Amino acid sequence: MYAFEIDRPNTLADAVKALGAEEAQALGGGQTLIPALKQRLASPARLVALSGVAEIKGICTGDDGALCIGGGTTHADVAAGAGAYPALAALAANIGDPAVRNRGTIGGSLANNDPSACYPAAVLGSGATVVTTNRQIAADDFFEGMFTTTLEDGEIITEVRFPVPEAASYQKFEQPASRFALVGVFVARFADGVRVAVTGASEEGVFRWSEAEAALSKDFAPAALEGLSLSGDGMISDLHGSGDYRAHLVAVMTRRAVAAAG
Protein backbone atom coordinates (compact mmCIF):
# COMPACT_ATOMS: atom_id res chain seq x y z
CA MET A 1 0.00 0.00 0.00
CA TYR A 2 1.12 3.55 -0.72
CA ALA A 3 0.94 5.87 2.28
CA PHE A 4 -2.16 7.99 2.95
CA GLU A 5 -3.87 9.78 5.82
CA ILE A 6 -7.13 8.59 7.34
CA ASP A 7 -9.93 10.84 8.60
CA ARG A 8 -12.72 9.41 10.70
CA PRO A 9 -15.48 12.04 10.84
CA ASN A 10 -18.57 11.56 13.00
CA THR A 11 -21.00 13.59 10.92
CA LEU A 12 -21.98 13.58 7.27
CA ALA A 13 -21.18 17.29 7.01
CA ASP A 14 -17.62 16.67 8.21
CA ALA A 15 -17.27 13.71 5.82
CA VAL A 16 -18.32 15.88 2.87
CA LYS A 17 -15.84 18.56 3.93
CA ALA A 18 -13.03 16.00 4.30
CA LEU A 19 -13.78 14.57 0.86
CA GLY A 20 -13.26 18.03 -0.60
CA ALA A 21 -9.50 17.63 -0.02
CA GLU A 22 -7.16 16.86 -2.88
CA GLU A 23 -7.22 13.15 -3.89
CA ALA A 24 -9.52 12.14 -1.05
CA GLN A 25 -11.63 8.98 -1.32
CA ALA A 26 -14.44 7.54 0.80
CA LEU A 27 -13.80 4.34 2.76
CA GLY A 28 -16.91 2.25 3.42
CA GLY A 29 -16.36 -1.19 4.88
CA GLY A 30 -13.06 -1.50 3.03
CA GLN A 31 -13.89 -5.01 1.79
CA THR A 32 -13.17 -4.00 -1.79
CA LEU A 33 -11.04 -0.90 -1.35
CA ILE A 34 -8.48 -2.36 1.09
CA PRO A 35 -7.61 -5.34 -1.16
CA ALA A 36 -7.35 -2.84 -4.06
CA LEU A 37 -5.02 -0.60 -2.02
CA LYS A 38 -2.86 -3.61 -1.14
CA GLN A 39 -2.45 -4.30 -4.85
CA ARG A 40 -1.64 -0.62 -5.43
CA LEU A 41 -4.61 -0.35 -7.78
CA ALA A 42 -5.61 2.86 -6.00
CA SER A 43 -3.44 5.58 -4.48
CA PRO A 44 -5.58 8.13 -2.65
CA ALA A 45 -3.76 10.77 -0.59
CA ARG A 46 -6.49 10.64 2.04
CA LEU A 47 -9.22 8.19 3.01
CA VAL A 48 -12.37 9.41 4.68
CA ALA A 49 -13.77 6.54 6.74
CA LEU A 50 -17.57 6.59 6.84
CA SER A 51 -17.79 3.96 9.60
CA GLY A 52 -18.15 6.64 12.30
CA VAL A 53 -21.02 8.45 10.58
CA ALA A 54 -24.08 7.13 12.44
CA GLU A 55 -26.57 9.17 10.41
CA ILE A 56 -26.01 7.04 7.28
CA LYS A 57 -26.53 3.71 9.05
CA GLY A 58 -29.74 1.86 9.77
CA ILE A 59 -33.02 0.74 8.22
CA CYS A 60 -36.45 2.33 8.32
CA THR A 61 -39.74 2.45 6.42
CA GLY A 62 -40.58 5.65 4.53
CA ASP A 63 -44.02 7.32 4.37
CA ASP A 64 -44.57 5.78 0.92
CA GLY A 65 -43.88 2.27 2.28
CA ALA A 66 -40.39 2.09 0.77
CA LEU A 67 -37.66 0.37 2.76
CA CYS A 68 -34.89 2.92 3.36
CA ILE A 69 -31.41 1.63 4.03
CA GLY A 70 -28.60 3.96 5.08
CA GLY A 71 -25.61 3.94 2.73
CA GLY A 72 -23.27 2.94 5.55
CA THR A 73 -25.38 -0.04 6.66
CA THR A 74 -23.47 -3.32 6.67
CA HIS A 75 -24.60 -6.40 4.78
CA ALA A 76 -25.04 -8.19 8.15
CA ASP A 77 -27.36 -5.44 9.40
CA VAL A 78 -29.44 -5.60 6.21
CA ALA A 79 -29.62 -9.40 6.49
CA ALA A 80 -30.89 -9.05 10.06
CA GLY A 81 -33.03 -5.93 9.69
CA ALA A 82 -34.65 -5.92 6.24
CA GLY A 83 -37.38 -8.41 7.16
CA ALA A 84 -39.95 -6.20 5.40
CA TYR A 85 -38.26 -7.14 2.11
CA PRO A 86 -37.28 -10.81 2.52
CA ALA A 87 -35.61 -11.22 -0.90
CA LEU A 88 -33.32 -8.28 -0.11
CA ALA A 89 -32.47 -9.60 3.37
CA ALA A 90 -31.68 -13.00 1.84
CA LEU A 91 -29.44 -11.41 -0.79
CA ALA A 92 -27.47 -9.56 1.89
CA ALA A 93 -27.18 -12.73 3.98
CA ASN A 94 -25.49 -14.45 1.04
CA ILE A 95 -22.83 -11.89 0.16
CA GLY A 96 -19.31 -13.21 0.72
CA ASP A 97 -18.85 -14.63 4.21
CA PRO A 98 -19.78 -13.49 7.75
CA ALA A 99 -16.66 -11.35 8.28
CA VAL A 100 -17.14 -9.58 4.92
CA ARG A 101 -20.80 -8.96 5.82
CA ASN A 102 -19.83 -7.47 9.19
CA ARG A 103 -17.83 -4.69 7.48
CA GLY A 104 -19.02 -4.33 3.86
CA THR A 105 -21.74 -1.75 3.21
CA ILE A 106 -24.50 -1.26 0.66
CA GLY A 107 -23.14 2.16 -0.31
CA GLY A 108 -19.69 0.74 -0.97
CA SER A 109 -21.07 -2.10 -3.03
CA LEU A 110 -23.15 0.22 -5.21
CA ALA A 111 -20.41 2.82 -5.66
CA ASN A 112 -18.03 0.08 -6.70
CA ASN A 113 -20.50 -1.53 -9.17
CA ASP A 114 -18.51 -4.72 -9.59
CA PRO A 115 -20.03 -6.53 -12.60
CA SER A 116 -20.52 -9.62 -10.38
CA ALA A 117 -21.81 -7.90 -7.23
CA CYS A 118 -25.19 -8.75 -5.73
CA TYR A 119 -26.66 -5.40 -4.58
CA PRO A 120 -26.71 -3.79 -8.04
CA ALA A 121 -29.17 -6.51 -9.12
CA ALA A 122 -31.45 -5.75 -6.16
CA VAL A 123 -31.34 -2.00 -6.75
CA LEU A 124 -32.01 -2.25 -10.49
CA GLY A 125 -34.49 -5.12 -10.07
CA SER A 126 -36.48 -3.18 -7.47
CA GLY A 127 -36.34 0.14 -9.28
CA ALA A 128 -34.83 1.62 -6.12
CA THR A 129 -33.65 5.21 -5.67
CA VAL A 130 -30.06 5.96 -4.68
CA VAL A 131 -29.90 9.03 -2.44
CA THR A 132 -26.60 10.90 -2.25
CA THR A 133 -25.28 14.02 -0.61
CA ASN A 134 -26.19 15.89 -3.82
CA ARG A 135 -29.30 14.31 -5.36
CA GLN A 136 -31.64 11.35 -5.82
CA ILE A 137 -30.79 8.97 -8.64
CA ALA A 138 -33.18 6.40 -10.15
CA ALA A 139 -31.65 2.92 -10.42
CA ASP A 140 -32.08 3.01 -14.21
CA ASP A 141 -29.77 6.05 -14.36
CA PHE A 142 -27.26 5.05 -11.69
CA PHE A 143 -25.24 2.19 -13.21
CA GLU A 144 -23.08 3.16 -16.19
CA GLY A 145 -21.12 -0.01 -16.92
CA MET A 146 -18.49 -2.19 -15.31
CA PHE A 147 -17.12 -0.43 -12.17
CA THR A 148 -18.72 2.85 -13.27
CA THR A 149 -21.67 4.77 -11.92
CA THR A 150 -23.01 8.27 -12.29
CA LEU A 151 -21.52 9.25 -8.90
CA GLU A 152 -19.27 12.29 -8.94
CA ASP A 153 -16.07 12.79 -6.94
CA GLY A 154 -16.81 13.28 -3.28
CA GLU A 155 -20.49 12.30 -3.62
CA ILE A 156 -21.56 9.97 -0.79
CA ILE A 157 -24.41 7.45 -0.99
CA THR A 158 -26.43 8.26 2.11
CA GLU A 159 -29.48 6.05 1.55
CA VAL A 160 -31.11 3.59 -0.82
CA ARG A 161 -34.92 3.55 -1.05
CA PHE A 162 -36.43 0.24 -2.13
CA PRO A 163 -40.09 0.03 -3.15
CA VAL A 164 -41.23 -3.31 -1.68
CA PRO A 165 -42.61 -5.65 -4.38
CA GLU A 166 -45.48 -8.13 -4.02
CA ALA A 167 -43.08 -11.00 -4.65
CA ALA A 168 -39.36 -11.20 -5.34
CA SER A 169 -36.35 -13.48 -5.31
CA TYR A 170 -32.64 -13.28 -5.98
CA GLN A 171 -30.98 -16.42 -7.29
CA LYS A 172 -27.21 -16.47 -7.28
CA PHE A 173 -25.09 -19.05 -9.02
CA GLU A 174 -22.05 -18.73 -6.84
CA GLN A 175 -18.48 -18.66 -8.07
CA PRO A 176 -17.11 -20.60 -5.11
CA ALA A 177 -13.57 -19.19 -5.09
CA SER A 178 -14.53 -15.51 -5.02
CA ARG A 179 -17.98 -16.00 -3.43
CA PHE A 180 -19.36 -13.42 -5.90
CA ALA A 181 -22.09 -14.27 -8.40
CA LEU A 182 -21.03 -16.15 -11.53
CA VAL A 183 -24.52 -15.11 -12.55
CA GLY A 184 -27.21 -13.67 -10.31
CA VAL A 185 -30.79 -12.76 -11.25
CA PHE A 186 -33.15 -10.58 -9.23
CA VAL A 187 -36.83 -10.83 -10.14
CA ALA A 188 -39.46 -8.54 -8.58
CA ARG A 189 -43.20 -8.48 -9.25
CA PHE A 190 -44.97 -5.16 -8.66
CA ALA A 191 -48.64 -4.34 -9.20
CA ASP A 192 -47.70 -2.58 -12.45
CA GLY A 193 -45.23 -5.09 -13.87
CA VAL A 194 -42.20 -7.29 -13.37
CA ARG A 195 -38.54 -6.25 -13.27
CA VAL A 196 -35.66 -8.63 -14.00
CA ALA A 197 -32.07 -7.54 -13.27
CA VAL A 198 -29.03 -9.63 -14.13
CA THR A 199 -25.57 -9.42 -12.56
CA GLY A 200 -22.36 -11.35 -13.24
CA ALA A 201 -23.10 -11.82 -16.92
CA SER A 202 -22.65 -8.72 -19.07
CA GLU A 203 -19.44 -6.88 -19.82
CA GLU A 204 -21.50 -3.73 -19.31
CA GLY A 205 -22.34 -4.70 -15.71
CA VAL A 206 -25.82 -5.14 -14.29
CA PHE A 207 -28.69 -4.94 -16.84
CA ARG A 208 -32.43 -5.46 -17.19
CA TRP A 209 -33.64 -8.36 -19.32
CA SER A 210 -36.57 -6.62 -20.97
CA GLU A 211 -37.94 -9.61 -22.98
CA ALA A 212 -38.23 -11.61 -19.76
CA GLU A 213 -39.87 -8.64 -18.02
CA ALA A 214 -42.52 -8.39 -20.75
CA ALA A 215 -43.24 -12.12 -20.70
CA LEU A 216 -43.41 -12.30 -16.90
CA SER A 217 -45.59 -9.20 -16.65
CA LYS A 218 -48.21 -11.12 -18.68
CA ASP A 219 -47.79 -14.41 -16.85
CA PHE A 220 -45.61 -14.65 -13.73
CA ALA A 221 -44.60 -18.29 -14.14
CA PRO A 222 -41.38 -20.06 -15.18
CA ALA A 223 -43.20 -21.40 -18.27
CA ALA A 224 -43.65 -17.85 -19.54
CA LEU A 225 -39.90 -17.75 -20.16
CA GLU A 226 -39.91 -20.70 -22.54
CA GLY A 227 -38.17 -19.91 -25.82
CA LEU A 228 -36.52 -16.75 -24.45
CA SER A 229 -32.75 -16.67 -24.53
CA LEU A 230 -29.89 -14.18 -24.53
CA SER A 231 -26.89 -14.12 -26.82
CA GLY A 232 -23.44 -14.89 -25.43
CA ASP A 233 -22.04 -11.86 -27.31
CA GLY A 234 -21.04 -9.14 -24.89
CA MET A 235 -21.19 -11.54 -21.95
CA ILE A 236 -18.17 -11.95 -19.67
CA SER A 237 -15.98 -14.81 -20.83
CA ASP A 238 -13.30 -16.02 -18.42
CA LEU A 239 -11.84 -19.20 -16.97
CA HIS A 240 -14.98 -19.65 -14.86
CA GLY A 241 -17.36 -19.75 -17.80
CA SER A 242 -17.77 -18.68 -21.42
CA GLY A 243 -20.15 -15.98 -22.56
CA ASP A 244 -22.53 -18.62 -23.96
CA TYR A 245 -22.49 -20.47 -20.65
CA ARG A 246 -23.32 -17.29 -18.77
CA ALA A 247 -26.11 -16.44 -21.20
CA HIS A 248 -27.57 -19.90 -20.63
CA LEU A 249 -27.26 -19.51 -16.85
CA VAL A 250 -29.18 -16.23 -16.93
CA ALA A 251 -32.25 -18.03 -18.29
CA VAL A 252 -31.88 -20.85 -15.76
CA MET A 253 -31.48 -18.48 -12.81
CA THR A 254 -34.41 -16.34 -14.00
CA ARG A 255 -36.67 -19.41 -14.05
CA ARG A 256 -35.48 -20.39 -10.59
CA ALA A 257 -36.07 -16.87 -9.28
CA VAL A 258 -39.64 -16.82 -10.63
CA ALA A 259 -40.33 -20.25 -9.13
CA ALA A 260 -38.88 -19.18 -5.77
CA ALA A 261 -40.77 -15.87 -5.71
CA GLY A 262 -44.02 -17.81 -6.26
Added chain:
Amino acid sequence: MPEVSMTVNGKPAKGQIEGRTLLVDFLRDTLGLTGTHVGCDTSQCGACVVHVDGRAVKACTMFAAEAEGAEIRTIEGMAEPDGTLHPIQAAFREHHGLQCGFCTPGMVMSAAALLAENPTPTEAEVRDYLEGNICRCTGYHNIVKAILAASGQDVSRIAAE
Protein backbone atom coordinates in the same frame (compact mmCIF):
# COMPACT_ATOMS: atom_id res chain seq x y z
CA MET B 1 2.26 9.66 13.52
CA PRO B 2 -1.23 9.46 14.98
CA GLU B 3 -1.94 7.33 18.02
CA VAL B 4 -4.71 4.78 18.39
CA SER B 5 -6.10 3.26 21.56
CA MET B 6 -8.40 0.30 22.01
CA THR B 7 -9.10 -2.54 24.41
CA VAL B 8 -7.47 -5.82 23.42
CA ASN B 9 -8.44 -8.98 25.29
CA GLY B 10 -9.73 -6.86 28.15
CA LYS B 11 -6.60 -4.72 28.54
CA PRO B 12 -6.06 -1.17 27.30
CA ALA B 13 -3.66 -0.99 24.38
CA LYS B 14 -2.29 1.92 22.40
CA GLY B 15 0.38 2.70 19.88
CA GLN B 16 1.53 4.84 16.99
CA ILE B 17 0.11 4.02 13.57
CA GLU B 18 0.19 5.20 9.99
CA GLY B 19 -3.02 5.69 8.03
CA ARG B 20 -2.33 2.48 6.14
CA THR B 21 -1.57 0.36 9.25
CA LEU B 22 -3.90 -2.63 9.17
CA LEU B 23 -5.45 -3.85 12.40
CA VAL B 24 -3.65 -7.17 11.97
CA ASP B 25 -0.26 -5.43 11.71
CA PHE B 26 -1.01 -3.36 14.81
CA LEU B 27 -1.90 -6.53 16.73
CA ARG B 28 1.10 -8.51 15.51
CA ASP B 29 3.87 -5.93 15.15
CA THR B 30 2.99 -3.29 17.74
CA LEU B 31 1.36 -5.44 20.43
CA GLY B 32 3.30 -8.64 19.69
CA LEU B 33 0.09 -10.69 19.50
CA THR B 34 1.22 -13.00 16.71
CA GLY B 35 -1.55 -15.56 17.21
CA THR B 36 -3.60 -13.75 14.58
CA HIS B 37 -2.25 -14.96 11.24
CA VAL B 38 -2.04 -13.51 7.73
CA GLY B 39 -2.62 -16.11 5.04
CA CYS B 40 -3.48 -14.05 1.97
CA ASP B 41 -3.45 -10.62 0.40
CA THR B 42 -6.96 -10.82 -0.96
CA SER B 43 -9.27 -10.90 2.11
CA GLN B 44 -10.28 -14.46 1.36
CA CYS B 45 -8.61 -16.90 3.78
CA GLY B 46 -9.89 -15.84 7.23
CA ALA B 47 -6.66 -16.71 9.10
CA CYS B 48 -6.76 -13.16 10.52
CA VAL B 49 -10.30 -13.21 11.97
CA VAL B 50 -10.66 -11.39 15.31
CA HIS B 51 -13.69 -9.98 17.10
CA VAL B 52 -14.30 -6.24 16.91
CA ASP B 53 -17.03 -5.21 19.35
CA GLY B 54 -18.18 -8.82 19.39
CA ARG B 55 -18.30 -9.34 15.62
CA ALA B 56 -16.01 -11.48 13.47
CA VAL B 57 -13.88 -9.25 11.25
CA LYS B 58 -10.89 -9.89 8.98
CA ALA B 59 -8.14 -7.95 10.76
CA CYS B 60 -6.25 -7.74 7.44
CA THR B 61 -9.18 -5.83 5.92
CA MET B 62 -9.68 -3.10 8.50
CA PHE B 63 -7.40 -0.20 9.33
CA ALA B 64 -6.11 0.12 12.88
CA ALA B 65 -7.33 3.73 12.91
CA GLU B 66 -10.89 2.47 12.59
CA ALA B 67 -10.52 0.38 15.75
CA GLU B 68 -10.16 3.51 17.91
CA GLY B 69 -12.12 2.87 21.10
CA ALA B 70 -13.14 -0.65 20.06
CA GLU B 71 -13.11 -3.87 22.08
CA ILE B 72 -10.90 -6.38 20.27
CA ARG B 73 -10.65 -10.05 21.11
CA THR B 74 -7.97 -12.22 19.57
CA ILE B 75 -7.03 -15.88 19.90
CA GLU B 76 -4.75 -14.93 22.81
CA GLY B 77 -7.85 -13.84 24.72
CA MET B 78 -9.64 -17.19 24.45
CA ALA B 79 -7.90 -19.42 27.02
CA GLU B 80 -8.16 -18.71 30.77
CA PRO B 81 -5.25 -16.82 32.35
CA ASP B 82 -4.09 -20.11 33.92
CA GLY B 83 -3.83 -21.65 30.45
CA THR B 84 -7.05 -23.70 30.56
CA LEU B 85 -8.20 -23.87 26.95
CA HIS B 86 -11.46 -22.30 25.83
CA PRO B 87 -14.05 -25.06 25.14
CA ILE B 88 -13.71 -24.45 21.38
CA GLN B 89 -9.93 -24.80 21.57
CA ALA B 90 -10.27 -27.92 23.70
CA ALA B 91 -12.70 -29.40 21.16
CA PHE B 92 -10.28 -28.67 18.28
CA ARG B 93 -7.59 -30.58 20.19
CA GLU B 94 -9.89 -33.44 21.13
CA HIS B 95 -11.30 -33.91 17.63
CA HIS B 96 -8.14 -33.21 15.61
CA GLY B 97 -9.55 -30.00 14.17
CA LEU B 98 -6.07 -28.88 13.14
CA GLN B 99 -3.00 -30.16 11.42
CA CYS B 100 -0.45 -27.41 10.70
CA GLY B 101 -2.53 -24.97 12.76
CA PHE B 102 -2.10 -21.98 10.48
CA CYS B 103 -5.83 -21.46 9.92
CA THR B 104 -6.77 -22.39 13.49
CA PRO B 105 -6.81 -18.93 15.14
CA GLY B 106 -9.24 -17.68 12.50
CA MET B 107 -11.29 -20.87 12.66
CA VAL B 108 -11.61 -20.63 16.44
CA MET B 109 -12.57 -16.94 16.35
CA SER B 110 -15.15 -17.55 13.61
CA ALA B 111 -16.51 -20.52 15.55
CA ALA B 112 -16.80 -18.39 18.69
CA ALA B 113 -18.71 -15.73 16.77
CA LEU B 114 -21.03 -18.39 15.32
CA LEU B 115 -21.77 -19.99 18.71
CA ALA B 116 -22.44 -16.58 20.25
CA GLU B 117 -25.11 -15.99 17.56
CA ASN B 118 -26.36 -19.53 17.25
CA PRO B 119 -25.48 -21.74 20.27
CA THR B 120 -26.51 -25.08 18.70
CA PRO B 121 -25.93 -24.82 14.93
CA THR B 122 -26.55 -27.65 12.49
CA GLU B 123 -23.67 -29.11 10.51
CA ALA B 124 -24.84 -27.16 7.45
CA GLU B 125 -24.93 -23.92 9.44
CA VAL B 126 -21.36 -24.49 10.67
CA ARG B 127 -20.12 -25.13 7.14
CA ASP B 128 -21.94 -22.06 5.85
CA TYR B 129 -20.50 -19.84 8.59
CA LEU B 130 -16.97 -21.02 7.84
CA GLU B 131 -17.24 -20.04 4.18
CA GLY B 132 -14.59 -17.35 4.67
CA ASN B 133 -12.11 -19.56 6.53
CA ILE B 134 -9.83 -21.61 4.32
CA CYS B 135 -7.88 -24.64 5.58
CA ARG B 136 -5.29 -26.33 3.38
CA CYS B 137 -4.84 -29.35 5.62
CA THR B 138 -7.82 -30.89 7.33
CA GLY B 139 -10.54 -31.17 4.71
CA TYR B 140 -12.76 -29.31 7.21
CA HIS B 141 -14.51 -32.41 8.50
CA ASN B 142 -12.88 -32.44 11.93
CA ILE B 143 -13.13 -28.67 12.25
CA VAL B 144 -16.88 -28.90 11.78
CA LYS B 145 -17.03 -31.82 14.19
CA ALA B 146 -15.02 -29.92 16.82
CA ILE B 147 -17.33 -26.92 16.61
CA LEU B 148 -20.44 -29.08 16.91
CA ALA B 149 -18.85 -30.78 19.92
CA ALA B 150 -17.97 -27.41 21.48
CA SER B 151 -21.63 -26.46 21.15
CA GLY B 152 -22.47 -29.39 23.41
CA GLN B 153 -23.96 -31.58 20.67
CA ASP B 154 -23.29 -35.28 20.43
CA VAL B 155 -20.78 -35.92 17.67
CA SER B 156 -20.10 -39.58 18.41
CA ARG B 157 -22.09 -40.58 15.32
CA ILE B 158 -20.25 -38.23 12.96
CA ALA B 159 -17.70 -40.55 11.40
CA ALA B 160 -14.23 -39.36 10.47
CA GLU B 161 -14.36 -39.32 6.69
